[in-house]
Amino acid sequence: MDQNNKRIKELQDEVQSLKTIIKQMIDDNHSFESLDFGWTGNLGRWYWNYQTNEVTFNPLKVMALGYVYEEIPKQVDYQFFTEKLHEDDYERVMSNMLEHLQGKRDAYEVEYRIKKRDGSYLWFYDRGVVTKRDEKNRPLLMAGIVFDITKKKEIEEELKAKNKYLEELAIKDPLTGICNHRSLYSQLNHLLTGKKVFDTLAVVMLDLDNFKKVNDTKGHVFGDEVLKQFSSIVLKHIPNSSVFGRYGGEEFMLICLNQTSDEILNCCNRIREEFKNYYLTETINISVSGGIEFYDNQTLYQLIDNADQKLYVAKRNGKDQFII
DSSP: HHHHHHHHHHHHHHHHHHHHHHHHHHHHHHHHHTTTOOOTTEEEEEEEEEOOOOOOOOOHHTTTTTTOGGOSSSSSSHHHHTTOOOOHHHHHHHHHHHHHHHTTTSSSEEEEEEOOTTTTTEEEEEEEEEEEEETTTTTTEEEEEEEOHHHHHHHHHHHHHHHHHHHHHBOOOTSSSOOOOHHHHHHHHHHHHOHHHHOEEEEEEEETTTTHHHHHHHHHHHHHHHHHHHHHHHHHHHHHTTTEEEEEEEEEEEEESSSOOOHHHHHHHHHHHHHHHTTTTTTTEEEEEEEEEEOOOHHHHHHHHHHHHHHHHHHHTTOOOOOO
């Protein structure tokens, strides 16, 4: 008799649960009848009976994860889905849900990655609200809707990559990958006009000697390789605090912070020696000359022009040297 009573109670609970969900579905139909939910990726509505921890949902939600209809369990609990959340999204999703259940958030609304049967991930947009609470304001039933937004996320990532590429084009020299003319001016101007973050600042203008002859005799492809090799050599020798870029053509600019004149000159001479030695086996005569100017309240243009003038002196004095 006890067994019969227990079974009757279970059936009554199931019936009551079904009645609750059916009533919510009818209410949803009335609420959403003027809305078009035929949006791309719509995987249907879901209902979570908080007391029994049973989730009723459109099978599309699970089939999108690579399961066939026959594999869907007869009873699905909340953890069936949460255990498939990406580890980087889990805490954020659970926190969002908890805050809504506690009445601290108007709705549960998140985007997250969820694991498919094959181990890959889809992006879902999930939104739901508690539609029924008891007399103590504890949640009884929650209803929501879920969308597969994987395509949207892929497009977003593609746009981010393109935007990043365009941003780099705006500040980087496409051949060498170092700062371009625009970026050099911008960073130098920021250093001179912004909050002072240096004790000393010097601008070094560098120019590759006989580069035109290299292009004329070896071709522009070889010349491009020379520019890239020179950039690599400079980057190997300068401190991380320095700013280095291609000023234009075969001319480069180096901005040195908090270095003495001896330190800068020694660095430049190491660059000069390695660059010249690198091409000793080639039938070309190529080297680098430079002019070094320390900042002493000059304008940006005066600072660069003074370094440029010293570069020209180095050229006139026989090239392959730095003037300070």
